[in-house]
Amino acid sequence: MTSSDEDLLASTRRALLHRIARAQRDGRAPSLVAAVQRQGRVAWSGARSCGEGRAPDDDTQYRIGSITKTFTAVLVLRLRDEGLIDLDDPLEKHLPGTGAGTVTVFQLLGHSAGLGAETPAPWWERTPGSLRPQLADVLGDRPKMHPAGHRHHYSNPGYTLLGSLVEAVRGVSWEEALRREILQPLGMHRTTGGPVPPHASGWAVHPWADVMLSEPAEDLGLMAPAGQLWSTTNDLLRFAAFLAEGDDRVLSASSVREMRAPAAPTETGSSGYGLGLQIVTGAGTVLFGHSGSLPGFVAGLWFDAEEDVAAVVLANVTSGPPVTTVAAELVRIVAEAEPRIPEPWRPLPEVDEELLALTGIWHWGTHTFTLVLLPDRGVRLTPSGGSGRGAVFTWRQDGTWEGQSDYYAGETLRVVRREDGGSVDHLDLGSFVFTREPYEAGAAVPGGVDAAGWRGLAD
Known part of the structure; x- marks a missing residue:
């Protein structure tokens, strides 16, 4: 990818540089790199460093910690899409034989399997993976902390299990599957299991003095699927573009959308977790991505699917700048200063007269709804006044529609015709009957319609 700074206003570029400069200074990071992508193109990149000479850039590797989990989740969903697992x-x-009980793949992906957050001692992030040669060494004597499926409890060992699942089903190492199935198709040639020059070195900065201590960079062994990878801002923006739009060489658009759906509620009201993706909501926006940290490094990747803006921030310090917050702020700076210009309105390429006849006003009892025709024979059902349940429905080959969100997700909308086989009697949505008039006489309204009809108080 090539940077195209001219795509952003000078004032926006200055605001982005100012934000990362403050982050590097206030967070006392030896170095910090950041980049922003808009509509699939790198729109800005910047770096700050305490060192003399060559500054880090968008090709400098940093360790990305738990952003690795998102890659592992993609590998698991590929197995599902190929019908190899459910x-x-x-x-x-x-x-078999992990000792994790009957936890499901879905629960592991969304951190609701009830497994422990960490491995038994010693601290796995700062010791060689050879100390944990078996899954039993990763899970310990008490792998489950909570009943499966009851709550979100972040689990690093859970993603170790998912990496081992990939190896068991694929018959190759997790790293080989990653390289072959994600990194090569997406052109992520600077994302690797170990550091490849040019790369940053990891440091710890003393909390009360401006002095540094070198951090070890251990091979995590079995824990690799939870946090092993090294990458660059350039490569991670490629990954962000894939997570926003999908890529049929890796994972379809519908499957990456599935990753962004909350899998289990978290204990904070403004955040959630999908399938390998963190979700943060606030100020009318929703950001998807993941944070990451290992001794010597912190990383953050966020994207706004609505605005089609993504940002990555990487730093080589154990604790310092809040890079996940900074990455989210970089997205906000661009989205607010230069909001995405909507695509022009265009009419549908063709019209189906039979579907067109279904549009307009419908009633569920005395509640009024509007049915609107969408591309690809989809429809949107919207309650009048903005209150009530509505949804978008996609077309099925059998002539019905499937709900895509909220209350009606997965529910079937179908047209019910009268005995003459032509005219429409009502729409059926999961047993709810929608008629052209409220409690329309002669329609198949459950419970029937009073033959006396509507009346006033005097009646």
């Missing part, structure tokens, strides 16, 4: 499968079906 997300509701218990892990034991494909990886």
